[in-house]
Amino acid sequence: MNRANLNTRMQIGKGTTFLPGKKDPSVAKQIDHVLEHGYVILPSIFTKTEVDNANAELERLEASVSGPASKGGRNAFEGFQTKRVYSLPDKSRAFDCFPIHDTILKLNDYFLQPSYLLSSFHTVDIGPGEKPQGIHTDDGLIPLPRPRPLMGIGTMVSLDDFTATNGATTLIPGSHLWDDHQEPNRDAMISAIMPAGSVVYFLNTLWHSGGENTSNGRRRSLTVQYCQPWIRPYENFTVATGWEDLDQIPKRLLALMGFSTHEFMGYVDGRSPRAGVEMRKKRLIEWGIKQEEEKKGGSSKL
Incomplete structure (x- = not known):
């Protein structure tokens, strides 16, 4: 890395540092909201057709044997009343549009370094009776003190309306500014209430969790996470995806999945x-x- 680039490093409060990229004018307000609050909601950026197609595929996948958590979580973090289908690029083309939406990529271009990768891409179907997930940050597996470099971005795509009672993602606004001495408290959390087809976009230094589902309905969603190009992703898409299908996957998504290089890496x-x-x-x-x-x-x- 050019040492001159290090002089542009931005520190957000006591929690997060990053090297800002291009600030596209079309997402300037959203970027400013993320800088201040650690997240932003992008309402209804996906069409009803895209959402309906995704839900239809989700029904099909959950009805078949689609991974170890497609019938229910294996631990409290996954959620015992929560179904998850991992490695979506290997399961169906109906989900391809979600990681490569123009607005999301423009935000990523500002917060992440070029050639960033897709880190995790799976469904999260929270059923009635699910308890609140443990409060966490998505960089919690990386034991670096705050303020620490921004390792990645998290997004939750709503395939159902997110409500205060059906398990909407909960988060603590401004917690990306915290140092290591400030502990998360559930009383400080708010619900990311938004209609189907929306996205909550957040830095992975933000404290958040899946919400409690006290309703009688499901809360279907996708979690799409991105990481810096020099970090090992959570999901190993280059192994999980069948090589015979690579030409059917959009080139931009293929690059995000790791079929790309960063400098000499990869x-x-x-x-x-x-x-x-x-x-x-x-x-x-x-x-x-x-x-x-x-x-x-x-x-x-x-």
């Missing part, structure tokens, strides 16, 4: 990850042919 045998996949596919085909020939040769000797 290359495969000196090649781009996408070229590396083709190299491996070729070797697998050759290996398969050799195995078949050896089987046939063995059979002819009997």
